[in-house]
Amino acid sequence: MSSAAKAFQRRILEHVEEVEYVKEHARRVAETVIARVDVRELAQNSAGVVERIIATLLAELGPASRRLATLSATYAVFLGLPKLTAAQVRQLAEEASTKFFAFASPAMTDAGLQVSSRINDMVAAGVDPAGVNAALSSREGPRALMVPLAAVTKRVSASWMQFVDRDINDAAVSLAVDPPKTRARDRVFGEKIFSFVVDARPFTWIAVMDGHTCDGEFPFACAPRHGQRRTLIEWRYHGLPGSPVLVCSMHAPRGASPCRCVLASPKDLEAIEALEAIDAADAIKRGKARARR
Numbered sequence: 001m002s003s004a005a006k007a008f009q010r011r012i013l014e015h016v017e018e019v020e021y022v023k024e025h026a027r028r029v030a031e032t033v034i035a036r037v038d039v040r041e042l043a044q045n046s047a048g049v050v051e052r053i054i055a056t057l058l059a060e061l062g063p064a065s066r067r068l069a070t071l072s073a074t075y076a077v078f079l080g081l082p083k084l085t086a087a088q089v090r091q092l093a094e095e096a097s098t099k100f101f102a103f104a105s106p107a108m109t110d111a112g113l114q115v116s117s118r119i120n121d122m123v124a125a126g127v128d129p130a131g132v133n134a135a136l137s138s139r140e141g142p143r144a145l146m147v148p149l150a151a152v153t154k155r156v157s158a159s160w161m162q163f164v165d166r167d168i169n170d171a172a173v174s175l176a177v178d179p180p181k182t183r184a185r186d187r188v189f190g191e192k193i194f195s196f197v198v199d200a201r202p203f204t205w206i207a208v209m210d211g212h213t214c215d216g217e218f219p220f221a222c223a224p225r226h227g228q229r230r231t232l233i234e235w236r237y238h239g240l241p242g243s244p245v246l247v248c249s250m251h252a253p254r255g256a257s258p259c260r261c262v263l264a265s266p267k268d269l270e271a272i273e274a275l276e277a278i279d280a281a282d283a284i285k286r287g288k289a290r291a292r293r
């Protein structure tokens with residue numbers, strides 16, 4: 001592999017590691033927020049408690065999501081996509097937290113209800129509140145009751161970070177190929193009609209695998225797409241990385257696909273010409289481990 005290709009691969013793995021780090025950080029924060037929940041209050045008012053958990057997560061993970069948005073925008077430029085403005089990046093991060101709220105709220109409310117009804121069942125069965133508390137504060141019994149809520153909260157928090165990264169990339173693709181909204185007006189006034197040029201360069205699909213996803217020879221798996229070159233408009237038709245049509249994305253919540261593949265169109269084509277599908281398993285492990293330190 002040429003040194004340009006090595007450097008290109010290194011940069012991709014660096015980003016994979018960063019995203020995994022932020023996702024794991026989000027799971028850890030979710031865990032500590034759940035650990036602080038007052039179980040008795042949860043039993044009495046699960047919807048209110050869940051609402052507060054979400055507000056706490058929005059506050060505690062907001063900075064990490066904005067930081068990731070900036071990193072993802074820089075990464076998009078490295079891949080050959082246009083540069084989003086700082087205001088666009090801020091707005092996309094803001095929209096991602098709104099999306100998080102809409103997507104976390106029903107799932108967490110369900111899980112909260114499930115936990116609170118189990119606690120209430122224990123109380124109804126004659127376990128006194130002290131006994132319930134003891135069950136909840138021991139290693140096995142207690143927080144075991146909280147598992148459904150903790151699991152959902154961790155999952156949605158990590159997904160939030162995943163779709164920040166995805167949304168930034170998708171927005172950069174749109175910037176390259178979607179005529180701006182002012183276009184119709186520009187045409188009327190006969191000005192700036194040709195100021196917008198659709199990016200017609202070929203972009204190469206680089207498969208970024210983790211040993212579990214994207215394999216297989218189906219047309220909608222990532223592996224067979226490695227090395228294929230198409231314009232962004234064509235790729236959009238066939239499914240961009242992370243698109244719901246891909247095998248690895250089908251079971252993921254919308255926008256939270258685990259697909260790590262990228263479309264790249266670097267100035268120095270040599271950097272990607274000989275590039276093989278990238279194995280990101282170690283970078284993923286490194287990112288997670290960093291969040292646990």
Ligand SMILES: [Zn+2]
Pocket residue numbers: 213214215221222223246247248249259
């Ligand atoms: Zn895939």
Ligand SMILES: [Zn+2]
Pocket residue numbers: 207208214222241242248259260261
């Ligand atoms: Zn993929």
